[in-house]
Amino acid sequence: MTRPRGTDRRETIVQAAFEVIAERGYRGSSLGAVAERVGLTQQGVMHYFPSKEQLLMAVLERRDQWDLMGFSRSEDSSSLGAAHLQQLVEYNATRPGSVQAYTVLAADSVTEGHPARPFFQERYTRVRAWVADLMERQEGELPSGLTAEQLAPIVIAVIDGLQLQWLLDPDEVDMPESFRDFLAVLGIKV
Amino acid sequence: MTRPRGTDRRETIVQAAFEVIAERGYRGSSLGAVAERVGLTQQGVMHYFPSKEQLLMAVLERRDQWDLMGFSRSEDSSSLGAAHLQQLVEYNATRPGSVQAYTVLAADSVTEGHPARPFFQERYTRVRAWVADLMERQEGELPSGLTAEQLAPIVIAVIDGLQLQWLLDPDEVDMPESFRDFLAVLGIKV
Numbered sequence: 001m002t003r004p005r006g007t008d009r010r011e012t013i014v015q016a017a018f019e020v021i022a023e024r025g026y027r028g029s030s031l032g033a034v035a036e037r038v039g040l041t042q043q044g045v046m047h048y049f050p051s052k053e054q055l056l057m058a059v060l061e062r063r064d065q066w067d068l069m070g071f072s073r074s075e076d077s078s079s080l081g082a083a084h085l086q087q088l089v090e091y092n093a094t095r096p097g098s099v100q101a102y103t104v105l106a107a108d109s110v111t112e113g114h115p116a117r118p119f120f121q122e123r124y125t126r127v128r129a130w131v132a133d134l135m136e137r138q139e140g141e142l143p144s145g146l147t148a149e150q151l152a153p154i155v156i157a158v159i160d161g162l163q164l165q166w167l168l169d170p171d172e173v174d175m176p177e178s179f180r181d182f183l184a185v186l187g188i189k190v
Numbered sequence: 191m192t193r194p195r196g197t198d199r200r201e202t203i204v205q206a207a208f209e210v211i212a213e214r215g216y217r218g219s220s221l222g223a224v225a226e227r228v229g230l231t232q233q234g235v236m237h238y239f240p241s242k243e244q245l246l247m248a249v250l251e252r253r254d255q256w257d258l259m260g261f262s263r264s265e266d267s268s269s270l271g272a273a274h275l276q277q278l279v280e281y282n283a284t285r286p287g288s289v290q291a292y293t294v295l296a297a298d299s300v301t302e303g304h305p306a307r308p309f310f311q312e313r314y315t316r317v318r319a320w321v322a323d324l325m326e327r328q329e330g331e332l333p334s335g336l337t338a339e340q341l342a343p344i345v346i347a348v349i350d351g352l353q354l355q356w357l358l359d360p361d362e363v364d365m366p367e368s369f370r371d372f373l374a375v376l377g378i379k380v
């Protein structure tokens with residue numbers, strides 16, 4: 001078991017917390033379980049993250065560096081449009097652990113007094129605006145007769161909902177293929 | 191606090207467990223919390239449900255009596271088709287507690303060794319077949335050029351995904367309206 005120092009150790013703890021939450025959900029996770037995974041005492045973890053809530057927020061922020069927004073910033077903005085969303089879904093299909101953690105945490109956040117609720121509420125507002133913007137950039141008319149703002153929550157729902165079905169039954173549900181089918185319904189070929 | 195007997199008491203316990211799970215998620219729930227809500231001792235609850243897993247399965251089976259399948263059986267089969275799904279989404283919009291419990295449990299079931307995983311895996315396979323059948327019954331051609339089997343996982347994803355966004359932000363996301371928009375994308379007016 002390696003015991004990196006400072007920033008590295010912080011990073012290692014967040015990564016371990018991410019894995020523990022993906023496996024057990026937020027309420028099933030504990031600072032003790034995270035400590036065990038990185039070979040520290042619980043006190044050692046609490047030196048960096050004094051509470052389970054603070055560790056959760058660090059996990060959510062870190063995950064967002066890899067996800068929708070981070071992914072979009074890493075690309076040439078000229079490639080924006082629906083093809084970009086297809087790439088995102090294909091990227092997600094290569095990292096089931098991350099998708100699992102996201103699915104569990106997002107759903108968990110709707111329960112009473114969950115510390116991540118404001119995070120997800122604000123995040124979905126932001127992502128709806130981002131997807132509406134992508135849809136606007138789509139070349140030609142949106143064929144469905146809906147505005148980009150009307151399409152945005154539907155597009156996000158398809159991405160989230162397919163993730164759940166794919167996580168439960170990866171042999172039955174081909175997530176990238178189904179998303180491609182959905183874009184075809186919108187009249188978009190990628 | 192009423193203390194009904196036999197079947198009634200069983201019923202009361204399942205209802206209380208349902209509420210506790212909706213509020214805290216499965217892993218945050220306990221037989222003790224359920225017992226407290228119905229005014230029984232934990233031993234009293236365990237007389238009916240010897241384990242938390244058994245109580246969970248009773249909750250899932252009970253909920254399914256109210257949901258997609260139960261809802262469909264209660265209707266005149268001649269009214270089947272996409273309009274039926276719109277009615278279901280409108281019905282769901284009147285019962286956020288039930289939708290919340292479903293959202294949390296379905297997502298939770300993807301975590302390692304969760305007792306409800308086989309239930310949800312089997313349920314989604316069944317619901318995909320049911321929705322494909324509804325889509326087949328839709329009058330006229332499916333305008334999108336996809337088969338009913340290709341559409342089914344997408345339709346279910348939209349329903350599940352909109353539920354999450356609506357639970358997080360009911361003022362921002364009009365779930366029945368967005369589902370109607372989605373059906374319009376499919377070329378279906380309801």
